[in-house]
Amino acid sequence: MQTASRRWLASGDLNGFLGLVVDNLSIMAFLSMALIHIFGFPADIVFLRMFPGTALGVLLGNIAYTVMARRLARRTGREDVTAMPLGLDAPTSIGMALLVLGPAFLSFKQSGMDPHAAAVATWQLGMASLVVMGVLKTVLSFFGAMVQRHVPRAGLLGSIAGIALVLMGFLPLVEILKVPVVGFAGLGIVLYALVARGRLPFGLPGVLVAFVVAALLYFLLGPLGLLGNGYHVPPAWEWRFALPLPTLEWTHGLAYTLPYLPLILPFGLLMVVGGINVTESARAAGDDYSTRDILLVEALATLVAGFCGGVAQTTPYIGQPSYKAMGARSGYTLLTGLVIGLGGIFGYVSNIVELVPLSVLAPILVFVAIGITVQAFEATPMRYAAAVVFSFFPAIARMVTIKLSDPTYVAPDHFVALFNDNTRGISELAVIAVLGNGFIITSMIWASFVVALIDGRVARAAGIVLLGAVLTVFGLIHSVDLAGGVYLPWQLSAGAQSMVWQFVGAYVALAAVLFLLSLQRDKPSGVGHTS
Structure with missing residues (x-):
């Protein structure tokens, strides 16, 4: 008991410290x-x-x-x-x-x-x-x-x-492959040590080894011109002292x-x-x-x-x-x-x-991303796997919007023009942007109503979808504002209002269909099984 209270450091604390520090960095x-x-x-x-x-x-x-x-x-x-x-x-x-x-x-x-x-x-x-x-x-x-x-x-x-x-x-993976000789080597070590549970020499932690190997490749090969434009001369060390004092800013x-x-x-x-x-x-x-x-x-x-x-x-x-x-x-x-x-x-x-460079640090982010995604399936009963997958689509839409709205890819005026082009229904770009706005709540709504369907609670699924309709009205999900802001729909332009009501109508129509299906006496085969 005394030992437990007095001992501040154990031999394994170094490994834990290195992993946790690199995560934060x-x-x-x-x-x-x-x-x-x-x-x-x-x-x-x-x-x-x-x-x-x-x-x-x-x-x-x-x-x-x-x-x-x-x-x-x-x-x-x-x-x-x-x-x-x-x-x-x-x-x-x-x-x-x-x-x-x-x-x-x-x-x-x-x-x-x-x-x-x-x-x-x-x-x-x-x-x-x-x-x-x-x-x-x-x-x-x-x-x-x-x-x-x-x-x-x-x-x-x-x-x-x-x-x-x-x-x-995905985005850190892109950063890794901007300097592939460096980033891919670090990523391989992370996958070997942390995903495949392979043993590294002397029992060294995978995060530390990946960091050291990638950094050595970067700083040894870069000055020799072997990394193309991927190497940049490190900036001079600059002391930046700033106390984090409370402020009302x-x-x-x-x-x-x-x-x-x-x-x-x-x-x-x-x-x-x-x-x-x-x-x-x-x-x-x-x-x-x-x-x-x-x-x-x-x-x-x-x-x-x-x-x-x-x-x-x-x-x-x-x-x-x-x-x-x-x-x-x-x-x-x-x-x-x-x-x-x-x-x-x-x-x-x-x-x-x-x-x-981020190509040295990014492999740990990719590993964490893999771990979180795998956990979504491991910690969720297998029968709900379809709901988990369905919830990914709004996030994918948001990522595409981020890239398409980047001025280095598409001129801002051109992006807005394409977004507002409704000559053939809602434009493809508008659909992607609107689907991505409020994507976290959208993902929860979508996964929740699919879970309810899988459990045979069709009326509950209809109620969840109706909640989605209400949230859509005010832009909490599917905001038609490019920045994803919330609003009162009657304050929008006629074209924007039309888009709002089409998405709201989609949820209402789906809720009505689900409600009618819930009135059936006999459930379809496979619905409601929880084993």
């Missing part, structure tokens, strides 16, 4: 890369205003989880208690960059703001989004079980798997959050359900943490990060049993929190993500 690298290189965001706003507060959330959350692990060890007299790993949530952090912050920055500039003012407004929006998610998670932490009961697991996991597959899987961003609520609120909801799942996973591995305490810690870490300038939410990671198998105990979370948190304050995290 990968996400911060993608966040900065997307904002700076895709959307042209000013780097100083990212590194001096967004990163310190974001990293502070990781610091505070990991310290709290370390304390919880040590208390559990003292209470049980066990030395093998493993702390819950906490870090930046990959799907929603990438979603914030690509779906909220980046598009908002472009929108602010198009409204006439100069780039710096637009960047500050975007930062305020990101802070406000985190505060909204933090409040939602704090409230739902007391009602997590109720949320789980009313939203099918296929809907929850399918919607987040859709984000994982196309945003944090987020209050200026609250008004900006309205168009993005269909994304922001589901992001928070997913973390609550995810927190419940990972706590159950840790409990099954032998560490009985309080679900409410796990949820409250990460909710408060998100809130504090938002108050102090952060733009990406924290979450307990699903891999607690994996860290336990590595031999990690409570020291790895403390070390990770200190390295990431202090790195955001003193600026060395921003220097690392500038120094190391």
